[in-house]
Amino acid sequence: MNPSESRTRFNVLDIVRVFAGILLINALASWWFTSSPTWGYTGKYIDQRYLKHRLFGRQVTLTPQELRLRDGTDTSLPIYIGIGGRVYDVTASRHIYGPKGPYAFFSGRDAARAFVTGCFQKEDEFTHDIRGLDPEEARADIQSWQDYFERSSKYWYVGTVIHEPLTGDPPAPCDHQKYPHY
Incomplete structure (x- = not known):
């Protein structure tokens, strides 16, 4: 390649660099605003x-x-x-x-x-x-x-x-209200 010619195509490494830069800017902005690199998400x-x-x-x-x-x-x-x-x-x-x-x-x-x-x-x-x-x-x-x-x-x-087939009697009914009734 001649030094006076400029490169005009992206390669895979360029795409990775751009993506990494966007992630870094996002994480820094998130840290600045929320003190968390994930905008406060903890899921x-x-x-x-x-x-x-x-x-x-x-x-x-x-x-x-x-x-x-x-x-x-x-x-x-x-x-x-x-x-x-x-x-x-x-x-x-x-x-x-x-x-x-x-x-x-x-x-x-x-x-x-x-x-x-x-x-x-x-x-x-x-x-x-x-x-x-x-x-x-x-x-x-x-x-x-x-x-x-x-x-x-x-x-x-x-x-x-995986459960074994049920045998015997079922549990006796529980003596309480499932939900409060007003």
Whole structure:
């Protein structure tokens, strides 16, 4: 190339440089205005565990015993909760779902019945067994909770839990009101 000739094409390296420059300017402006390089966003889309799961992970299929190991007592494992056979990673809220958290009773199990009834006083309510409940109401409530966890900025779907067929009697009804009636 003659020194008097100018370069008139972009190559891949030029595109990478422009993109990196835009990202740097964006991060600096964000830091200036919000003291955060991500404009204050703290959700799952910048969580390294979520990104690793999305890029390299696969959906898990757990037994109830395997799910039970993910209740937060072993800090090297994520915290999972199950709702109607679907499993969600709630590790981002270890202070809520971890061993001393206010919702620790949901961790490491499929507690679909408790999500439907709202009864947290009886240990036998923390089960996937929804027999004895109104089927339509139970399905709607379970779907509502699944939607909540799937749309959450902190939690995400990781797979399923496979349950053995139910035997025996369903849990006795819980003696409380699901929602206050005014």
